[in-house]
Amino acid sequence: MSAKDMLPIDRDDASAAWFDAAADGRLLIRKCPAGHVSAPHTTTCPRCGSTTLQWIEAAGTGVLASYAVINRRDADPLPVAIVELDEGPWMRMQLQDVDPASLATNDPVEVRFAAPEGGEPIPYAVPRAAG
Amino acid sequence: MSTLNAAIVGLGMTEMGKVYGRTATQFAVEAVGKAASDAGLGVADLDGLLVNCGLGRQVGMPLAADLGLRDLSVLSEIQSFGASAGVMVMQAAAAIAAGQATAVACVFADVPLTEGKRTGAAYADPKFRLRPGFLGIPPAGGLLGPNVGYALAARRHMDAYGTTSEQLGHVAVSTRKWAELNPAAQMRAPMTIDDHQSSRYIVDPLHLLDCCLVSNGAIAVIVTSGERARELAQPPVYLHGGAQSHPGYIDERDSEFGLVTGAKKSGERAMRMAGVRPEQIGVREIYDCYTYTTLVTLEDYGFCEKGEGGPLAESGALAPGGSLPTNTGGGQLSGYYMWGMTPLSEAVIQARGQGGERQVADHDYVLVSGNGGILAHHSTLILSPHPKEA
Ligand SMILES: [Zn+2]
Numbered sequence: 001m002s003a004k005d006m007l008p009i010d011r012d013d014a015s016a017a018w019f020d021a022a023a024d025g026r027l028l029i030r031k032c033p034a035g036h037v038s039a040p041h042t043t044t045c046p047r048c049g050s051t052t053l054q055w056i057e058a059a060g061t062g063v064l065a066s067y068a069v070i071n072r073r074d075a076d077p078l079p080v081a082i083v084e085l086d087e088g089p090w091m092r093m094q095l096q097d098v099d100p101a102s103l104a105t106n107d108p109v110e111v112r113f114a115a116p117e118g119g120e121p122i123p124y125a126v127p128r129a130a131g
Numbered sequence: 132m133s134t135l136n137a138a139i140v141g142l143g144m145t146e147m148g149k150v151y152g153r154t155a156t157q158f159a160v161e162a163v164g165k166a167a168s169d170a171g172l173g174v175a176d177l178d179g180l181l182v183n184c185g186l187g188r189q190v191g192m193p194l195a196a197d198l199g200l201r202d203l204s205v206l207s208e209i210q211s212f213g214a215s216a217g218v219m220v221m222q223a224a225a226a227i228a229a230g231q232a233t234a235v236a237c238v239f240a241d242v243p244l245t246e247g248k249r250t251g252a253a254y255a256d257p258k259f260r261l262r263p264g265f266l267g268i269p270p271a272g273g274l275l276g277p278n279v280g281y282a283l284a285a286r287r288h289m290d291a292y293g294t295t296s297e298q299l300g301h302v303a304v305s306t307r308k309w310a311e312l313n314p315a316a317q318m319r320a321p322m323t324i325d326d327h328q329s330s331r332y333i334v335d336p337l338h339l340l341d342c343c344l345v346s347n348g349a350i351a352v353i354v355t356s357g358e359r360a361r362e363l364a365q366p367p368v369y370l371h372g373g374a375q376s377h378p379g380y381i382d383e384r385d386s387e388f389g390l391v392t393g394a395k396k397s398g399e400r401a402m403r404m405a406g407v408r409p410e411q412i413g414v415r416e417i418y419d420c421y422t423y424t425t426l427v428t429l430e431d432y433g434f435c436e437k438g439e440g441g442p443l444a445e446s447g448a449l450a451p452g453g454s455l456p457t458n459t460g461g462g463q464l465s466g467y468y469m470w471g472m473t474p475l476s477e478a479v480i481q482a483r484g485q486g487g488e489r490q491v492a493d494h495d496y497v498l499v500s501g502n503g504g505i506l507a508h509h510s511t512l513i514l515s516p517h518p519k520e521a
Contacts, residue, residue: 005272005273006272006273007261007271009261009262009263009267009268009270009271010263010264010267011263011264012263012264014265015263015265018265038381038383039382039383040265041264041265041266046381065287065384065386066283066286066290066389067283067286068279068282068283068286068334068335068336068337069332069334069335070273070278070279070335071331071332071334071335077335078273080272080273080274080279080283081283082283082382084383084384088383088384089382089383089384090382090383090384090386091382092268092272092274092283093268093269093272093274094272094273094274100335105286105287105290116271119271122268122271122272123268123272124272
């Protein structure tokens with residue numbers, strides 16, 4: 001786990017509970033009364049319009065819906081991805097402990113957190129053994 | 132807009148590229164002045180002004196004062212990112228049809244380049260992106276700027292349809308061949324597929340030569356009614372169809388992000404309004420912030436089957452002499468980067484028949500696309516040198 005390739009950000013009112021859970025290593029996502037699950041930033045359910053969304057804890061596992069490798073001038077290439085959580089929502093995040101040359105869509109990953117100095121915990125994904 | 136009766140009558144372009152020491156407003160004033168005089172009008176004849184600022188947000192409604200316009204009946208800032216040029220023309224046409232204005236200038240201006248700072252730094256500058264809370268999370272992890280978003284989109288297309296980097300390279304090479312014929316293009320040296328493949332990755336799968344230029348400058352057009360257009364200085368370019376689509380992708384399983392864009396619905400609506408089919412369109416000016424967007428947009432407009440954009444590019448159809456002339460001024464990849472004004476300006480030139488060495492013989496219908504916000508916003512215009520039959 002490393003926050004060396006991350007930049008610090010602050011929380012705001014809407015994200016405070018999410019960052020508190022992230023500090024405990026728990027990934028929260030949104031669920032509406034009708035059972036529709038959506039990404040953490042969601043404030044209105046895109047399926048039914050409900051604004052009474054509750055936090056639920058995601059399994060923290062998923063697969064790569066897409067991936068890319070940022071070619072940096074003064075540092076190693078930085079792999080990033082769209083992670084499709086098992087519950088369905090997508091989250092865009094950094095990848096760690098992977099070989100950037102052998103990534104593939106649908107690779108199984110799990111989400112972890114690291115906090116750059118002076119900032120809130122930021123999610124990243126690492127490979128997960130299949131099965 | 133069933134009573135569509137508008138035409139583009141003036142086009143004004145400033146010097147573009149690494150042009151320093153001028154503000155976005157100064158560029159915009161020059162572009163509007165040039166567009167008015169191109170039409171045979173004075174700036175004082177304008178009664179409508181629509182302004183689209185670029186990333187720097189340095190130009191807006193105060194432009195009216197800089198132009199000395201004191202009695203505008205239409206004035207707004209328009210923001211649909213890369214789709215804005217098409218949106219401005221549609222808004223201008225609607226204002227004219229409603230009798231709210233008679234001559235509307237639509238202008239884009241931006242100065243993302245600073246002398247001594249590397250190209251494109253403005254578009255990946257953390258201070259523009261690192262907001263607190265959820266919006267800041269992807270940038271905090273390194274997903275900063277549009278290159279990453281489009282790389283993730285392109286990868287999905289490559290995975291789903293077998294599109295290859297070489298096929299994206301053919302888009303870059305075809306577009307460069309057009310730029311070689313355009314004196315206003317910034318990148319005119321011949322390019323090969325090898326050049327494309329050996330150019331460094333910006334964000335894998337996108338090489339340097341998959342990515343557009345970044346330019347300072349401004350472009351303006353003047354829109355008026357079809358009747359008035361016929362009394363002015365330039366051959367009128369009539370608006371036959373215009374539409375938008377904002378896909379509102381939900382970021383979750385089964386999203387079409389990267390696979391199908393707003394061009395599909397926007398294109399269908401615009402072509403229905405114009406009463407044309409894709410095979411009747413002689414010239415395509417596609418918003419090409421990346422080679423991938425040209426390819427996926429052509430698919431969505433129906434110029435080939437879904438997923439066949441790669442083989443289409445490889446066939447050479449998009450290049451000079453090909454069956455589907457596309458981005459005939461060199462686009463944003465090799466020409467100049469003025470957001471949606473890049474495809475719109477070249478469309479006006481082609482529709483007028485003023486393309487010189489690069490003029491496409493069949494220019495009865497010219498299609499213009501705009502795309503912004505990483506595939507979130509799309510606009511389509513269908514232009515023609517012939518009046519639209521009622
Ligand atoms: Zn719901």
